[in-house]
Amino acid sequence: MIDSDTKQNSLYGVIIKVENIDVCRSFYRDVLELGAPIIDSNFWVEFKIQDNVSLVLEQAAEGEKLPPGRDRVSWLYRIHELDEMLAKLKEHGHQPHAEDERLGYKVYQFLDPEGNPFYLYSAKEDKK
Known part of the structure; x- marks a missing residue:
């Protein structure tokens, strides 16, 4: 998780706590x-987004109360x-x-299977 070659401060990633790491792993990986x-374990799943930035799913502890989805990090x-991607999300039952x-x-704006918000926008120069 820690890059010892990095000499300056930087954003490493975003951690999203989830109740069902298996369902969320499949959503983020496949959809x-x-x-x-x-890194893929039963409590920590880390996706490399860019060279030095990761999106991490962390399994919530048993009985841990998570805030409602819209009160979480997006x-x-x-x-x-x-x-x-919009068509694929709709095929899997996810509407904006x-x-x-x-x-x-x-x-x-979409919500993952546990209600965690995320946003999509086009990387293309032609703005909609």
Whole structure:
């Protein structure tokens, strides 16, 4: 988890606590297409998003009360083929909970299987 070659402070990643790590692992790996985790255990699943940034799923402790989904951290995912990803999410039963325009980009808010919010927007230069 710690890169000992890094000499300066930097963002390593975002941790999302989940109640069912197996369901969430499948969603992030297969539906959002984050690929195979670089660390995959029964309590910690880490996806490499960029060279030095990870998205981590952490299994909540038994009996741990998690805040409602919309009160949790949300993250923004830049997608190269946004229309394809929107169609894939709809095929898996996920509809956008909100659509907005920010800085000239069309942004879609979704919730993962446990209600954790995330946003999608197009990586292409042609803003919607």
